[in-house]
Amino acid sequence: MGLTINIYYKGKNGSAHAFAKEMIESGIVEKIRKEKGNIRYEYFYPLDDSETILLIDTWKDQQALDMHHNSKIMSSIEKLREKYDLHMVVERYVQADINDSDVIFMRK
Numbered sequence: 121m122g123l124t125i126n127i128y129y130k131g132k133n134g135s136a137h138a139f140a141k142e143m144i145e146s147g148i149v150e151k152i153r154k155e156k157g158n159i160r161y162e163y164f165y166p167l168d169d170s171e172t173i174l175l176i177d178t179w180k181d182q183q184a185l186d187m188h189h190n191s192k193i194m195s196s197i198e199k200l201r202e203k204y205d206l207h208m209v210v211e212r213y214v215q216a217d218i219n220d221s222d223v224i225f226m227r228k
Contacts, residue, residue, distance in 0.1 A: 122159060122215035123185055127175040127208055135204040136173040137165070142204075148196055155191070157184020 129136045140163045143149050152161050160178035179185040188194070201208075 123179045123182060124160075124213040124215070125175075125177040125179075125185075126211040126213070127177060128210075129173045129175065129201070129206045129208055131171055131204055131206045134171075136171060136206060139200055139204040139206055140173045140175075142200055143197070146196075148193060148200075151193055152188070155184070155188055155193075157181065157187065 129139060131139065144163075149161060152158060157180035158178075159180060160176060162176050164174040164176065166172050166174060179188065
């Protein structure tokens with residue numbers, strides 16, 4: 121059961137973009153991507169909101185996500201979030217377990 125977390129970091133005067141840039145350049149993102157159970161950790165820029173950056177963060181299961189939340193990396197992320205005065209909106213999605221027989225393909 122995979123978990124995907126969408127985090128919208130919202131700031132002012134380009135602070136969300138600066139946060140993501142520092143996360144990448146400091147090596148924090150690469151460390152997170154190497155954590156056990158991490159499947160995806162990528163930033164995106166919404167076209168209609170220049171003061172927001174979207175993080176799509178996917179983990180193998182809740183245990184892997186819990187380990188990440190309890191790691192030393194989280195304190196680094198929190199410090200950067202405070203530095204750039206960011207606010208977050210969080211969405212959580214759980215991967216559905218389906219069988220091939222549950223999927224119906226439609227053709228035109």
